[in-house]
Amino acid sequence: xxxxxxxVAISCMILTxxxxxxxxxxxxxxxxxxxxxxxxxxxxxxxxxxDRTVTVFQGAGYKLDVIDRATGQISGRRGATGSKGAKTxxxxxFYALVIPRDGTSELSIKIxxxxxxxxxxxxxxxxxxxxxxxxxxxxxxxxxVGTEQENTNAGVWPPPGY
Numbered sequence: 011x012x013x014x015x016x017x018v019a020i021s022c023m024i025l026t027x028x029x030x031x032x033x034x035x036x037x038x039x040x041x042x043x044x045x046x047x048x049x050x051x052x053x054x055x056x057x058x059x060x061d062r063t064v065t066v067f068q069g070a071g072y073k074l075d076v077i078d079r080a081t082g083q084i085s086g087r088r089g090a091t092g093s094k095g096a097k098t099x100x101x102x103x104f105y106a107l108v109i110p111r112d113g114t115s116e117l118s119i120k121i122x123x124x125x126x127x128x129x130x131x132x133x134x135x136x137x138x139x140x141x142x143x144x145x146x147x148x149x150x151x152x153x154x155v156g157t158e159q160e161n162t163n164a165g166v167w168p169p170p171g172y
Contacts, residue, residue: 071088
């Protein structure tokens with residue numbers, strides 16, 4: 011019996027050694043476009059929209075975890091959404107995909123609210139934000155980043171609308 015246990019133990023160690031660790035990667039399947047994404051077309055190259063989107067989200071305090079120019083994928087997360095010192099259990103995540111579409115750029119964005127609950131925030135609920143006015147505001151901010159950069163480069167400051 012003792013020999014049998016030793017054989018089983020050695021076999022398990024060998025099999026465990028063969029399993030090998032694979033690198034953890036962000037869940038890229040989340041970028042699968044579905045009806046939860048809000049879309050907007052821009053008449054500028056995809057590279058510009060990609061850079062503008064990164065600028066807007068970084069400026070809003072998001073920590074970006076995927077910035078992939080090769081595939082047009084951007085994602086990130088932001089902690090407490092209230093003003094400084096606010097106690098809140100809500101975080102935000104976003105997923106964005108920039109793709110070429112008929113000579114224009116199409117930006118697809120999905121924002122997810124993460125609500126912590128349970129003891130020590132151990133449980134999380136995720137709600138997809140579907141407020142179209144909020145997305146319109148976001149798309150306008152991305153559009154304005156290009157306008158502000160153009161005005162700064164042309165020597166016009168402050169840009170119109172300030």
